[in-house]
Amino acid sequence: MISGRARRLGDFVNTDLLFTNKYDDRGQSLDEIATRAVEQLPGLQSGDVLVGGTNFGAVSSREMAITVMCRLGIRAVLAKSFSRLFYRNAINNGLYALVCDTSPIDDGDALEIEPEAGRIALPARGTVLDTTPLPPFLSQLVDAGGLLPFVRLHPGWM
Amino acid sequence: MKTLAEKLLSQHSGEDVRAGDILLVTPDAVMAHDGRLGQLMSLYAELGAPRTFEGEVVFVLDHYAPPPTAQLAGLHRDIREFAARVGARVYDVGEGICHNLMTERGHVAPGRVVVGTDSHCTTYGALNAFGVGVESSDVVALLATKKVWFRVPETIRVELTGALPQGVTTKDVTLWLLARIGEDGAAYCAFEFCGSGWRALEMDARFTLSNHCAELGAKAALQPFDERTRTWLGARGIVDYRPVAVDDGAVYVETLRCDLSTLQPQVAIEHHIDRVVPVMERAHTRVDVAFIGSCTNGRLQDLRDAVSALGGKRVAAGTRLLVNPGSKEVYLAALREGLITALIEAGATVLPPGCGSCVAMNRQYVPADGEVVVSSANRNFQGRLGNKNAEVYVASPATVAASAAAGHLATGAAT
Numbered sequence: 001m002i003s004g005r006a007r008r009l010g011d012f013v014n015t016d017l018l019f020t021n022k023y024d025d026r027g028q029s030l031d032e033i034a035t036r037a038v039e040q041l042p043g044l045q046s047g048d049v050l051v052g053g054t055n056f057g058a059v060s061s062r063e064m065a066i067t068v069m070c071r072l073g074i075r076a077v078l079a080k081s082f083s084r085l086f087y088r089n090a091i092n093n094g095l096y097a098l099v100c101d102t103s104p105i106d107d108g109d110a111l112e113i114e115p116e117a118g119r120i121a122l123p124a125r126g127t128v129l130d131t132t133p134l135p136p137f138l139s140q141l142v143d144a145g146g147l148l149p150f151v152r153l154h155p156g157w158m
Numbered sequence: 159m160k161t162l163a164e165k166l167l168s169q170h171s172g173e174d175v176r177a178g179d180i181l182l183v184t185p186d187a188v189m190a191h192d193g194r195l196g197q198l199m200s201l202y203a204e205l206g207a208p209r210t211f212e213g214e215v216v217f218v219l220d221h222y223a224p225p226p227t228a229q230l231a232g233l234h235r236d237i238r239e240f241a242a243r244v245g246a247r248v249y250d251v252g253e254g255i256c257h258n259l260m261t262e263r264g265h266v267a268p269g270r271v272v273v274g275t276d277s278h279c280t281t282y283g284a285l286n287a288f289g290v291g292v293e294s295s296d297v298v299a300l301l302a303t304k305k306v307w308f309r310v311p312e313t314i315r316v317e318l319t320g321a322l323p324q325g326v327t328t329k330d331v332t333l334w335l336l337a338r339i340g341e342d343g344a345a346y347c348a349f350e351f352c353g354s355g356w357r358a359l360e361m362d363a364r365f366t367l368s369n370h371c372a373e374l375g376a377k378a379a380l381q382p383f384d385e386r387t388r389t390w391l392g393a394r395g396i397v398d399y400r401p402v403a404v405d406d407g408a409v410y411v412e413t414l415r416c417d418l419s420t421l422q423p424q425v426a427i428e429h430h431i432d433r434v435v436p437v438m439e440r441a442h443t444r445v446d447v448a449f450i451g452s453c454t455n456g457r458l459q460d461l462r463d464a465v466s467a468l469g470g471k472r473v474a475a476g477t478r479l480l481v482n483p484g485s486k487e488v489y490l491a492a493l494r495e496g497l498i499t500a501l502i503e504a505g506a507t508v509l510p511p512g513c514g515s516c517v518a519m520n521r522q523y524v525p526a527d528g529e530v531v532v533s534s535a536n537r538n539f540q541g542r543l544g545n546k547n548a549e550v551y552v553a554s555p556a557t558v559a560a561s562a563a564a565g566h567l568a569t570g571a572a573t
Contacts, residue, residue, distance in 0.1 A: 014541075022517075023542070028229065058342070058539070062193075063197060063293040083345065084377055092295040137307070148201060151303055155303060156303075
């Protein structure tokens with residue numbers, strides 16, 4: 001189970017603007033990019049769960065954004081829908097990206113997430129949100145810590 | 159009965175697959191560009207497994223081209239060395255945009271599956287190939303294991319009828335689609351185009367169509383194969399391929415219909431690509447910078463449209479017109495046709511082939527605070543051109559050129 005505090009964001013979160021150096025050449029190291037992300041999302045803490053609306057990770061969504069999120073200690077991302085490349089990158093990097101109706105979640109809410117069971121609980125309010133569990137093969141990738149850790153363990157993909 | 163996506167992915171996985179299935183595919187070619195190769199090279203070193211993938215591997219230096227800093231020039235040097243180690247073909251700074259080069263130089267052909275580290279790999283669908291964007295980890299795993307995982311997409315069919323009016327282009331078709339279904343309207347889906355209106359489209363117009371479907375969240379944007387496809391490929395010496403035909407009775411999630419003759423020039427206004435309005439509704443908008451280029455609209459027909467829309471007029475005082483041919487092939491053809499001369503005489507600045515001012519990662523032309531850029535590129539979110547205090551509008555090359563001459567938004571349509 002993943003426990004964390006909700007960090008509420010809006011619709012169409014552009015992870016290329018928030019979590020990469022794609023549009024900003026001031027500093028290229030992961031530390032510098034992570035510092036910039038926290039500046040743009042004040043109060044972001046290790047262990048937080050990012051909560052968006054529709055099309056989270058809109059457009060090109062670089063893999064670097066997930067690398068930086070993991071570095072900042074983000075455990076999971078919840079949204080009404082994801083851009084396909086963000087979703088793919090999340091799976092490939094062992095980050096849970098779960099589709100659910102995020103409307104009832106407020107900034108700061110405590111969340112308890114059980115990805116395999118497809119359950120997201122807000123214990124303080126007694127609310128439980130449903131999410132579709134990942135297909136079994138994609139769960140294996142996430143559980144292994146991502147695509148490359150999986151390939152290291154299973155060079156023949158089996 | 160299968161969609162083009164189901165057929166292409168079945169052929170490349172050796173399995174009989176349907177939409178929703180998850181499978182492993184061996185692509186024919188893989189492309190990576192300098193915007194992603196930094197992380198890719200680190201991940202490759204970390205995995206430590208040698209290349210076993212036997213397909214084509216292509217690296218393109220187009221995003222940070224020409225490199226604006228010593229650090230990025232160093233990245234390019236590292237990429238050239240890495241390419242020599244893994245046996246990749248390199249297209250160096252100034253050759254052009256990855257998607258132009260992949261199609262013009264024979265890496266993409268009908269019936270192929272081609273992956274690349276860029277969302278606009280959808281472009282390859284115009285050549286009846288399954289082109290799809292992946293990321294660094296996928297490419298590293300592919301090089302080591304010959305395989306990449308996919309979920310087989312559902313398909314949205316788009317039937318085009320009628321003929322495009324003068325001054326209206328396939329960019330106006332994708333903007334129409336964005337207005338109709340929104341910027342996530344095709345998330346995880348493939349498009350498949352058909353109809354008499356589609357058949358009449360020239361290849362450059364078809365590339366724009368498949369390319370800009372990325373903005374709808376699409377995974378692929380497939381088009382049938384016909385004589386126009388064959389002629390375009392034949393002119394580049396590409397003759398060895400096996401096209402894939404559309405089955406009658408394939409299952410689509412939705413069919414959208416568009417009568418091209420009813421479309422008018424459209425523009426996506428600031429910050430959201432699906433905030434689309436007819437250009438004439440915003441004709442009062444001042445234009446500071448007009449940009450023609452990008453993988454979406456930097457081809458020969460786009461430059462012809464621009465010259466035609468300028469109609470011999472000069473760029474308005476106070477407005478700057480930038481032109482970025484998509485590749486050296488496009489640049490040379492435009493020189494031979496006199497298009498470059500016409501553009502320069504009209505007041506345009508011609509920039510070297512590459513991603514250039516579509517994404518401003520080479521810091522070539524960052525707009526000032528409060529400036530309005532009208533661009534033939536693909537995206538307009540806040541900060542796209544390196545300044546979140548500027549506004550980017552997205553339209554066709556005809557609209558961009560007409561706007562450059564007027565100094566405010568204007569259409570290239572006959573009035």
